[in-house]
Amino acid sequence: MLLKKRKHGDTIPVSGLSMYDLVHLGVDEYGHRVEIELIYRNILIGGEPGAGKSVALNNIVAHGALAADCALWLFDGKQVELGLWEDVSEVFVGPDIDLALLRLRQLQAECNRRYQELTAAKRRKIDRNDPVDVILAVIDELAYYTATIGTKDQQEEFILLVRDLVARGRAAGIIVVAATQRPSADIIPTSLRDLFGYRWAFRCTTDSSSDIILGRGWAQLGYNAATITPAERGIGLLLAEGGFPGRLKSAFLSDSHTYSLVDYARDLRIRKAA
């Protein structure tokens, strides 16, 4: 089962986390905690500006930052969304398409290297006993690198590299988390969207943009992020591979919560390196 639920109120462990553990996202309509198995999966997050994507992203990045077996590779077109985590990241890329492409090529090379090792060892995927970190590659905002900065060729290369990592990275322990406030077909082509095992749609302005995140036909079946009202910030529809979209509210993290988590993650990482 990909999506796990526990009673709301159970404590959420924050120390000694692993990327192989469940990642806490929030609470569903019945008051159950929603947790996902992110390892060997990727997640796409979309919705209109102010709908709650950054808070959702911060929950996932926080898990990665607190996990002893995770290296954070952060791509932040706006520089301020993920900037709080820069200190505890292995790689941080701001609004620089050349650097973003360089880092993605390096990630692709690392993916290829891990595949070679797996093949040599006659194995199919890395697991928690392997001496390599899971790489959590977080991209916010996708459209910034694929439609705003750089030349057409650079934007296309960016999409190709992301698609390759989403398609092949999972077994190699590379997880892609991509967020956009522009859920349109040119930013998230079907061929890319369909590779994401999890899709989380926050409020959208139209039925079709909701379908662009969740998949074609869900709005018609009543799973439509355009029906989330502007006041319902932090609420979204989460689809886990093979299931039905479920409504949930992300765990709220204020800036001061996030700063505390960054400090705690920094301490854990200093202790790990010592």
Ligand SMILES: Nc1ncnc2c1ncn2[C@@H]1O[C@H](COP(=O)(O)OP(=O)(O)OP(=O)(O)O)[C@@H](O)[C@H]1O
């Ligand atoms: N889970 C939540 N619970 C309560 N309030 C929330 C929650 N998530 C978001 N909000 C509120 O909504 C505001 C906007 O959220 P957030 O910055 O995550 O939106 P966004 O979709 O990332 O916006 P943008 O695309 O403009 O960056 C937050 O500052 C907060 O006030």
